[in-house]
Structure formats: structure tokens, C-alpha cells
Amino acid sequence: MSVNRAQRVDLDVVTDLIPPNARVLDVGSGDGVLLELLQETKHIDGRGLELSQRGVNECVARGLSVIQGDADTDLKFYPDKGFDFVVLSQTMQATRNPKVVLDELLRIGNRAIVSFPNFGHWRVRLSLFVKGRMPVTKDLPYSWYDTPNIHFCTIRDFVNLCEELGATVEKATALDANGQKIGLSMPWWFWNFFGQQAVFLLKR
Amino acid sequence: MxxxxxxxxxxxxxxxxxxxxxxxxxxxxxxxxxxxxxxxxxxxxxxxxxxxxxxxxxxxxxxxxxxxxxxxxxxxxxxxxxxxxxxxxxxxxxxxxxxxxxxxxxxxxxxxxxxxxxxxxxxxxxxxxxxxxxxxxxxxxxxxxxxxxxxxxxxxxxxxxxxxxxxxxxxxxxxxxxxxxxxxxxxxxxxSQNIAFHEVGRQAVMADPDWHGGKYLDFGKRPEKGLAVARMAAHITYLSEAALHRKFGRNLQDREALTFGFDADFQIESYLRHQGMTFVDRFDANSYLYLTRAMDYFDLAAxxxxxxxxxxxxxxxxxxxxxxxxxxxxxxxxxxxxxxxxxxxxxxxxxxxxxxxxxxxxxxxxxxxxxxxxxxxxxxxxxxxxxxx
Structure with a gap:
């Protein structure tokens, strides 16, 4: 996982989107925090795919069903529509080919849930605009040269990618800097400006 | 004996x-x-x-x-x-x-x-x-x-x-x-590599004159030398180069210098000989042939x-x-x-x-x-x- 653990307010939003007893694949499951949460609260049949061997070994030791693998190369081994939900939580920006990964998510799951930090947030814009520096915030704590996050996007960018892939946005949530949901009635530009994180529920 | x-x-x-x-x-x-x-x-x-x-x-x-x-x-x-x-x-x-x-x-x-x-x-x-x-x-x-x-x-x-x-x-x-x-x-x-190592082991057993075409027990014999060699070769495959070097290096066995002969000068040689000898004590050579064959034949996809x-x-x-x-x-x-x-x-x-x-x-x-x-x-x-x- 490539983002500060304390900032994972998106986990509650993801959890709310998943009904009880669903079959869920968590891509980039890290140390298993989301899978464990979903198992406790929703009794899901959960699986995980995680890049770091340390994360995998921790998950398995905690009784979670996780394998070591790379979202960029290993999703092709999963059958079509094998899961009710495939979750990509704070991982998309660390993949080499987000478009291919998203395409695979939509193939493997009946629905895909994607959460990511919004690079269109005003603090990010301000940092670039005023300081002329790549932003380092509590949400995105890495410097440009050591960040695992290689493919940032804004909420607007992501909506465009969804359209390109023929995915329908069934639900979208933006969280502000305090982890509060931004009102549904607000327009995209407002979300894109004030949303620090976004969670999308997609179907194709 | x-x-x-x-x-x-x-x-x-x-x-x-x-x-x-x-x-x-x-x-x-x-x-x-x-x-x-x-x-x-x-x-x-x-x-x-x-x-x-x-x-x-x-x-x-x-x-x-x-x-x-x-x-x-x-x-x-x-x-x-x-x-x-x-x-x-x-x-x-x-x-x-x-x-x-x-x-x-x-x-x-x-x-x-x-x-x-x-x-x-x-x-x-x-x-x-x-x-x-x-x-x-x-x-x-x-x-x-x-x-x-x-x-x-x-x-x-x-x-x-x-x-x-x-x-x-x-x-x-x-x-x-x-x-x-x-x-x-x-x-x-x-x-293929695993089958290859097994074949070396089997050939070592069968090359032992005491194997008698597999009927050694009828003669009150056992192909112990052949089976020991098979075990020595196999044992190397169970370890790793790094572990072998860590454990034995080029250390000499109970001697100060090379003997310019074919005795077990190195610790690793002595170790392998010991592995071979203790193995033949407890294992039957024909069993070794059958079980290695079983592994060779295994191909779940096929x-x-x-x-x-x-x-x-x-x-x-x-x-x-x-x-x-x-x-x-x-x-x-x-x-x-x-x-x-x-x-x-x-x-x-x-x-x-x-x-x-x-x-x-x-x-x-x-x-x-x-x-x-x-x-x-x-x-x-x-x-x-x-x-x-």
C-alpha cells in the first residue's frame, strides 16, 4: 500500500459499497487491513493479491487468503466474472499500466471499486502553482524521486478513462481533507477541487 | 553383516x-x-x-x-x-x-x-x-x-x-x-532436470553388482554402494549452493593440509559420504527406484x-x-x-x-x-x- 495508514478513511466508504457474503478480490491487499475489515463486518469470501512478499506472509499468517503477485501482470490468470467485487484501493497510482489494470478489474468482477488520491485537489494545485514543487502532503508523503506512485490522476481524468473503457460509474464519492463526504449535489469541478480522495463503483 | x-x-x-x-x-x-x-x-x-x-x-x-x-x-x-x-x-x-x-x-x-x-x-x-x-x-x-x-x-x-x-x-x-x-x-x-537427477540415482543403484537385477534380497545382499551414491547426488539437490558454502566452505576434514589423494579431504565430501551411509541403513534400493519413478511420472496437467x-x-x-x-x-x-x-x-x-x-x-x-x-x-x-x- 502506498499511502499513509492513518489516512485510510476510504476503507469505510469501500466497505459500505459491499453487501454481505459477497465474493471479493482485493488487488493490492497490503497487510490485509481491508480484507480483514470486510470479513469481520460483511462476512465476505475474500481473496487478495499483493506485490510485497512481506505483506502476503503477514496476511496468510492472519488466516487471509492472499497470494503474491503483480496487478500489472497477474490479473490475466483470473477467470471472467469470478468475483462480485474487485477492489483496487489506493493502488492504481502505483501500477505501470492503470488502463490495462482497470480493464482487467472490469473483466474479473461484476463490479469494480477503485479508490485513489485526487491529484486535482486544491492543495496539490497550490503546491505546483505557488511553490513550483511536486506536492508532498500527509496524504501523499513521498518525494518525487522515491515515490511508488507513478501514475497520478485527477477525478476528471479518471472519469474520462472510465468512459474510454466503456465503464458505467454507478456511484462516486469524494472525501475532503477531513475525510468527510462531499455533497452529491456538487458538480464534478467542485469534487475535483475539494476532493482529496475519490471512491468509484464501476460496472461494465 | x-x-x-x-x-x-x-x-x-x-x-x-x-x-x-x-x-x-x-x-x-x-x-x-x-x-x-x-x-x-x-x-x-x-x-x-x-x-x-x-x-x-x-x-x-x-x-x-x-x-x-x-x-x-x-x-x-x-x-x-x-x-x-x-x-x-x-x-x-x-x-x-x-x-x-x-x-x-x-x-x-x-x-x-x-x-x-x-x-x-x-x-x-x-x-x-x-x-x-x-x-x-x-x-x-x-x-x-x-x-x-x-x-x-x-x-x-x-x-x-x-x-x-x-x-x-x-x-x-x-x-x-x-x-x-x-x-x-x-x-x-x-x-526435466529433476528426472535427470533421479536417473543418475537409479543408474548408480543398478550399476552396483550387488543389485543383481533387482533380486539382491534373494541373494542376501543389498546394493549399498550404489544407493549411497544415489543419495549423495540427490542430497546436493536438497540444499543450496549458499547453504553448502556457509556450512562447509572449503574446510578440510580432520586434517591440516590436502593429502594429494582421493580420501575425503574436504568436509563436504565427508558429510556427503556420511549422508549416503546412514541412508542405506534405513532405505531399500528398489524402493528408491520405484518412488523416484513415481515422482518422474507425475504430471497433473497431463x-x-x-x-x-x-x-x-x-x-x-x-x-x-x-x-x-x-x-x-x-x-x-x-x-x-x-x-x-x-x-x-x-x-x-x-x-x-x-x-x-x-x-x-x-x-x-x-x-x-x-x-x-x-x-x-x-x-x-x-x-x-x-x-x-
Whole structure:
């Protein structure tokens, strides 16, 4: 996982989107925090795919069903529509080919849930605009040269990618800097400006 | 002395120091070779107690040169059971909680019917008259033993190396009878390199004049030199270059300088000779031929139309695979291809690769990360199976 653990307010939003007893694949499951949460609260049949061997070994030791693998190369081994939900939580920006990964998510799951930090947030814009520096915030704590996050996007960018892939946005949530949901009635530009994180529920 | 050891080999094959289940002419073992083995027997050990629901049984499958004495002092060698670090009262596989079964494989030499067993048709040891045995034959026999205990579904089947092959075969051919499966340091087929090493071992046995075309027991002999060489070659494949160098380096054995001869100058030579010698004490050479052959013949994908995922189609078994970074006999890629097949079959699968320089044999050693993975996997499976904490 490539983002500060304390900032994972998106986990509650993801959890709310998943009904009880669903079959869920968590891509980039890290140390298993989301899978464990979903198992406790929703009794899901959960699986995980995680890049770091340390994360995998921790998950398995905690009784979670996780394998070591790379979202960029290993999703092709999963059958079509094998899961009710495939979750990509704070991982998309660390993949080499987000478009291919998203395409695979939509193939493997009946629905895909994607959460990511919004690079269109005003603090990010301000940092670039005023300081002329790549932003380092509590949400995105890495410097440009050591960040695992290689493919940032804004909420607007992501909506465009969804359209390109023929995915329908069934639900979208933006969280502000305090982890509060931004009102549904607000327009995209407002979300894109004030949303620090976004969670999308997609179907194709 | 050699005659004495030959007599002991025969005796241990027919009358082992563990419980034996005999199958008469009414219950033959169907072999992949196309014949029936009958009568035959299985020697086994059990630990702990079967619960009333018969739902807490764990079958442990042993590796090439293992045996049924997984968690008790070995009656032949006097050494601790080969997986006593893992299995026993209060251990990771807690025999206060689980009913653990371990059986000598068919083709083995510690009491299950094998080449050293007496052929009832001739009154002499089978030798090479025993049909070639496969991994699937071993598993078929184990299933008959499990039937004998009145167990419909095993809670867990686990094992490493050749034991792992049996676990995979169990999961493929008896999936409804396996709640969870734990194949360790293994593969769904034997690679060309692995077959090659086995062939070296077999040729060493057969080149020994004491082998007598496989009929050595009839002559009161055993091809000990050949079998020792086979073991020495195989033993190298169970370790890693790094571990060997760490342990032995170029250190000399009980001497200050090279002797300019062919004595065991180096510690590694002395170590391998010792490994070879202790092995022939406890193992039958023909068994070694049969069991290496069984591993060579194993190809789970080929048994299912060439597609490994089809071996696991519709499986409800929960899987956990484990590999070791320095294992060059069954490298991580072998486990990974099984994981991909299980994913394609929609199976529940965990996969842990453990970093160690101890090579293939790491599965038999005290590896904390291995134990943590087994503990986590068995624990969550036990909760899912309603076996309590």
C-alpha cells in the first residue's frame, strides 16, 4: 500500500459499497487491513493479491487468503466474472499500466471499486502553482524521486478513462481533507477541487 | 553383516514396527499401470483422537525418503519423527486437537507393500516384479485407509516435495474429501532436470553388482554402494549452493593440509559420504527406484487434458502453497504456476514464498515463517470448518 495508514478513511466508504457474503478480490491487499475489515463486518469470501512478499506472509499468517503477485501482470490468470467485487484501493497510482489494470478489474468482477488520491485537489494545485514543487502532503508523503506512485490522476481524468473503457460509474464519492463526504449535489469541478480522495463503483 | 541387513529390510517390509492395515483379495488396489495389486498392506501411524463428527483428521503425506513415523521416534533410526518440529501435543499441528494420520506410501519400504515385500505368488520379495507405482496409486491406497477410519472428508492434507505431489493429487482426484490442502515445496509435474537427477540415482543403484537385477534380497545382499551414491547426488539437490558454502566452505576434514589423494579431504565430501551411509541403513534400493519413478511420472496437467486448471475445476478446497527462495529442485515458479491454475479455477488460494538459503529441505526445518503461514492457514480453515479455536 502506498499511502499513509492513518489516512485510510476510504476503507469505510469501500466497505459500505459491499453487501454481505459477497465474493471479493482485493488487488493490492497490503497487510490485509481491508480484507480483514470486510470479513469481520460483511462476512465476505475474500481473496487478495499483493506485490510485497512481506505483506502476503503477514496476511496468510492472519488466516487471509492472499497470494503474491503483480496487478500489472497477474490479473490475466483470473477467470471472467469470478468475483462480485474487485477492489483496487489506493493502488492504481502505483501500477505501470492503470488502463490495462482497470480493464482487467472490469473483466474479473461484476463490479469494480477503485479508490485513489485526487491529484486535482486544491492543495496539490497550490503546491505546483505557488511553490513550483511536486506536492508532498500527509496524504501523499513521498518525494518525487522515491515515490511508488507513478501514475497520478485527477477525478476528471479518471472519469474520462472510465468512459474510454466503456465503464458505467454507478456511484462516486469524494472525501475532503477531513475525510468527510462531499455533497452529491456538487458538480464534478467542485469534487475535483475539494476532493482529496475519490471512491468509484464501476460496472461494465 | 550384509545378509543381516538384507534380512532386516525384508522383515521391516513385511512386519513393520507400526500398525498395519491389510487388504485381502476382495479389496485390490487398482494401479495406473493397468493391473491390480492384491493382497496389499498399508503401514501407518496415528496421533491424537478422531472427534465424534470425524471432522478433525489431518493426513500427512511423506516425501521420497520419509516414512509414517512423522511425530514419533523412528524405530529404525532411533531419531525423532521427521516433522516433530511441527506436529505433536501443543505444537502448530496440535495432536490434542487434530487426529493426524501418516501412512508409508505404496512402493515404500517401511511396511506398506513395496518391492521388498513378499510376493505371495512366489514367496520371495517382489523386486522388480512389482508394477510401477504412481503418485495417484499412493493416493488411492491412502483413500482406502481413510475409508477404514470412517472419515468422509479430511480436514487437511499436507506434505512437502513428493508429499506435496500427493496433496495435489488428493485435491484433484478426491476434492470433495479435502477441506483444505497445504502442498509445500512441490510441483504439479517433475521437471526435466529433476528426472535427470533421479536417473543418475537409479543408474548408480543398478550399476552396483550387488543389485543383481533387482533380486539382491534373494541373494542376501543389498546394493549399498550404489544407493549411497544415489543419495549423495540427490542430497546436493536438497540444499543450496549458499547453504553448502556457509556450512562447509572449503574446510578440510580432520586434517591440516590436502593429502594429494582421493580420501575425503574436504568436509563436504565427508558429510556427503556420511549422508549416503546412514541412508542405506534405513532405505531399500528398489524402493528408491520405484518412488523416484513415481515422482518422474507425475504430471497433473497431463492427467487432465493438458490444462492444470481443469484438475481443480469446481473445487471447494482451500489451498495454501509454500515455496522457498533457494529451492532449485522445486523453484517458486512451480508453485506459482499451480497458483495461477487455482486462480483460473476460481479456487480459494494463499501462496507464501519464504526467504531462506536452506534450499528444498527447508520444509523439514525449523522455519518460523513457514510455521506462521501453516498456523494462520490451518487456524482460519479450522474456524471455517467449525473446529473451534
Amino acid at each position: 550384509a545378509a543381516q541387513r538384507a534380512a532386516r529390510t525384508k522383515d521391516e517390509a513385511d512386519h513393520p514396527s507400526s500398525p498395519v492395515l491389510q487388504f485381502g483379495p476382495d479389496k485390490p488396489l487398482k494401479l495406473d499401470a493397468g493391473t491390480l495389486l492384491s493382497p496389499f498392506q498399508i503401514a501407518y501411524q496415528t496421533y491424537g483422537a478422531l472427534n465424534a463428527a470425524r471432522s478433525n483428521a489431518i493426513l500427512v503425506c511423506h516425501a521420497l525418503t520419509g516414512d509414517q513415523h512423522v511425530a514419533n521416534t523412528n524405530p529404525v533410526t532411533g531419531k525423532p519423527g521427521w516433522w516433530e518440529v511441527l506436529i505433536g501435543p501443543g505444537k502448530i499441528i496440535d495432536t490434542n486437537r487434530f487426529f493426524v494420520i501418516c501412512a508409508n506410501v505404496i512402493g515404500g519400504c517401511l511396511g506398506s507393500t513395496g518391492p521388498a515385500s513378499t510376493n505371495p505368488a512366489t514367496g520371495k520379495p517382489y523386486g522388480l516384479e512389482l508394477p510401477v507405482i504412481t503418485i495417484r496409486d499412493m493416493v488411492r491406497a491412502q483413500a482406502m485407509l481413510v475409508d477404514h477410519f470412517g472419515i468422509d472428508q479430511l480436514f487437511c492434507v499436507l506434505g512437502g516435495s513428493m508429499g506435496g505431489m500427493q496433496v495435489l493429487e488428493w485435491a484433484a482426484s478426491h476434492s470433495e474429501r479435502v477441506f483444505c490442502a497445504l502442498p509445500i515445496a512441490t510441483g504439479a509435474r517433475h521437471s 492427467d487432465h487434458g493438458g490444462r492444470l486448471a481443469d484438475a481443480f475445476a469446481g473445487t471447494k478446497t482451500r489451498f495454501c502453497l509454500v515455496s522457498f527462495t533457494s529451492d532449485w529442485l522445486f523453484p517458486t515458479e512451480e508453485s506459482r504456476s499451480i497458483v495461477h491454475a487455482l486462480n483460473a479455477a476460481g479456487a480459494s488460494v494463499s501462496f507464501v514464498e519464504i526467504e531462506t538459503d536452506r534450499g528444498h529441505d527447508a520444509f523439514l526445518l525449523d522455519e518460523p515463517e513457514l510455521f506462521a503461514a501453516i498456523n494462520g492457514f490451518i487456524g482460519s480453515a479450522a474456524r471455517a470448518r467449525g473446529l473451534g479455536a
